Amino acid sequence: MLVLLFVGLLAGAGWVPASATPSASADPNLPVDACVMNDKRLNELSGLVADADHWYAINDGGTKSTVYVLSKECTVEKVISGPTDPYDVEDLARSADGTFWLSDTGDNDKKRTTVALIALTPAGKTTLYRLTYPDGPHDTEALLLDKNNVPYLIAKNPLGVADIYRPAGALASPGPTALEHVGAIHLTSTQTPGGPIPPLVGSVTVTGAASTADGSVVAVRTYTDAYLYPVPDGDLLAALGKQPLRVGLPNEKQGEAVAFEPNGALLSASEGVGQPIRVLAGAADLVAPKPAPAAGKGETDGAPAEAPARKAGLPTLPAIGLTVAILLVFLLFARRRKRT
Template sequence: MRSVTLAFLLPLGLLMATPTAHAQVPAPVPACTITDPELGELSGLVADGEHWFATNDGGTSVTVFVLGKDCQVQDVITGPIDPYDVEDLALGPDGTFWLSDTGDNDGDRDTVALLSLTPAGESTLYRLTYPDGKHDAEALLLDRAGTPYLITKSPLGTADVYRPAAPLTSPGPTPLEHVVSVRLSSTDTPGGPVPGVVGSVTVTGAAATPDGTAIALRTYTDAYLFPVTDGDIVAAFSAKSVRVPLPNEAQGEAIAFQPDGSLLSASEGVGQPVTVVAGAARLVAPKPPPVKPEPESASDVSESQPAEDGLPPIPAAVVTIVMISVVYLLFRWLRRRKSY
């Protein structure tokens, strides 16, 4: 973001909390430190199995920095489009980068945009329009089918989620539709450029796991993880979340999942660390179904289960005794008839 205002500091009572599942979560661990001044406004982050990819807030060209896991810049991918205010980064299923040119701090944009960038540097502009006025948005999600979702930034704790109402066209604009609202409650996690309530409820980034089974929204101070069933992003926001504190970040805006489910987090500012929350995606993984007990042996079942007609079963020993008695009585009766 380009500016932060303190005018929205509100009493806690005005915010309604989203129910959040209680869970023991690992603490974020610093992995390395961003030292390149070219990444002083790091705002978006994604990861594959080998690299991290980052983008800055704002900028004058479509730019993605290729990082090693030591935070060192190894390459830069650029396209010729001049964006207005890039805020987040996502990675499509086909390896295309998607940059959300959706920042609008002053509320003066008639359109926002998504920018696609291939690893070869080919870029495309897709303008978008909101159905209900202007919004500032700093978070972008792609579902596993590649559908983009924009999440607005609100100091009041309610983030609105939008997606294209039709296939994207270039240059557009393509209309957006509102699909769900997400309410966050304040926390006491320290950090961020805005003290108090606002910093802990303002959405500044988003991420999805590569397999699409979990998503994350982040504020300046915390991340909220949601399970995704059958690729349904909208339904996921109705599920209970798990909160992951991300304390003491100066201006935390970047978040990403690695393929192993670890959560990456980073802040604007040179000298800030990239931190890792190991195994974070497992916190919202579906629980395995209960293991059914092994069936009992046939003899055990015959002695413990009721008969199909509702009568108790007859033990085999009793049946044997009865049959022997019947044979014996029949034998005696035949002998008596012969004696006549």
């Protein structure tokens, strides 16, 4: 009885168990298969972007800067290839002018002295931008571009703390340009099945990222889940520091790719021939900012202030104090009743 009461008091004080995700409740809808990727040239599909007519995909690794142009039935219609030979491409983004940005940031052995971004035009011209971390090598599989085309790299960490980096100044070609550490995303394990490693680790390992065309919503994915962040004012870094909404991407063999359709649907894909590209309709609408209600009698102007994000498993000090105080009162009362 005391245990149940203690758990109830902790829950009422705002504590959540360490196994919970630091996000709002997941949407019950699950992604559905759009088509199956059977082309052997894309056996390690690792990054996706989309427009109204096509999907664009890259392989993990590779010896050329290559983007595959896909129909929405998973057939390769065209290949865009540039001369730059990458080391280990992991993710893909696209700027408003149509330039593809290949994130040549994979480093499984953490031995690279530089990583790189490769800008690839639809005509096949490439520009190389080398980058250096301020704190040693990282294996990074996620790339985002903000509204000003500033790139953000999100490192891969099986312990659930995904460090965020961006260039400390304007990109130089070939560089290197120094990166600066600007924040981190904190994730905790979920029970969503899938991935090449157990969910305890795979569910907190960041493998890709994507942004809607207007930049109002971004997604950061792990092997098993996607985290959706609204970016109402264009401040990407501030958005990544707030509470996301988690949606499950279950049973993907090695899920690394994620993208948004122009209508806000979320795409996800896994490495491996014969794996589906899946779609979750209306994903961006789940977190898109809603217009603030007009101020009226008894209301204040503007939208209500957002509560600060709280790390899962870490109660605030006031919550701990309140819980302990109530528990002590209960124990004293129970002890007195026992004596009588």
